[in-house]
Amino acid sequence: MPKASLTARALLLDMDGTLVNSDAAVERIWRQWAEGHGLDPDEALKVVHGRQGYASMAELLPDRPMELNHAENAEMLARETADVEGVVPIPGAAAFLASVADLPHALVTSADAALAQARMTAAGLPMPEVRITAESVGASKPDPEGFLKGAAELGFTPADCVAFEDSAAGITAARAAGTLIIGVGPRALPHSPDLHVPDLTHLEITAAPDGLITFRRRAS
Known part of the structure; x- marks a missing residue:
């Protein structure tokens, strides 16, 4: 306790x-990302909180080269920085x-x-x-x-x-x-x-x- x-x-x-x-901004952006990669958005959202984006991607797409995760993370950070609605x-x-x-x-x-x-x-x-x-x-x-x-x-x-x-x-x-x-x-x-x-x-x-x-x- x-x-x-x-x-x-x-x-x-x-x-x-x-x-x-x-949460509103995180869910908007990561749902779009998950759907674009053929993943269940609800399952993806169980992973992404608290981690850097590249680390979340590595968890969700374990067979993908890490350099792709870092490159895509840079794009995600730019989108997240621009989207502060909510x-x-x-x-x-x-x-x-x-x-x-x-x-x-x-x-x-x-x-x-x-x-x-x-x-x-x-x-x-x-x-x-x-x-x-x-x-x-x-x-x-x-x-x-x-x-x-x-x-x-x-x-x-x-x-x-x-x-x-x-x-x-x-x-x-x-x-x-x-x-x-x-x-x-x-x-x-x-x-x-x-x-x-x-x-x-x-x-x-x-x-x-x-x-x-x-x-x-x-x-x-």
């Missing part, structure tokens, strides 16, 4: 599904980011820098100063590289950090990195995060003078 509270010293924040609800903040995201503005935190997203900026702007959210995007890593979630780099950029060990995630790939990456995990939304719950909230309105954050940050799930 997820805990009701936990403590950490730094935050590693996924974007899509955690701060920003981009991109909105996760409930409570603005207040949440305001509450952690002076705390050590980093964005750790599978989006590239342009897509991250486009979606955060569309959702009306401030971009964290420290950010690990697709360009920052050599391997996509569920590989832990992004979270390890985020912790290092903030000057903390992974064990001192809590990762906020919504997807199976992201939670697997955070667990492999050795961070605590707060799961946000329905996709996260089946993957046993340390603490789970339906959205960010259900989370209370308090910071002690010694830098220890406590996260509590608000009672429904």
Whole structure:
């Protein structure tokens, strides 16, 4: 069972599904892609959340050369960056980011820098100063590289950090990195995060003078 509270010293924040609800745009673009490759769109959508596009393609088309996945991923990123219709903040995201503005935190997203900026702007959210995007890593979630780099950029060990995630790939990456995990939304719950909230309105954050940050799930 997820805990009701936990403590950490730094935050590693996924974007899509955690701060920003981009499901409408993701589903539009990936349904078209799946249909174009003769795949079941509903099955494809079970794979794509949390991963970089080329990694999703490799899962869905395992016999295809990786260079084709990278080339097509570049096209997909351009389409996703241009299509922000329906991109909105996760409930409570603005207040949440305001509450952690002076705390050590980093964005750790599978989006590239342009897509991250486009979606955060569309959702009306401030971009964290420290950010690990697709360009920052050599391997996509569920590989832990992004979270390890985020912790290092903030000057903390992974064990001192809590990762906020919504997807199976992201939670697997955070667990492999050795961070605590707060799961946000329905996709996260089946993957046993340390603490789970339906959205960010259900989370209370308090910071002690010694830098220890406590996260509590608000009672429904």
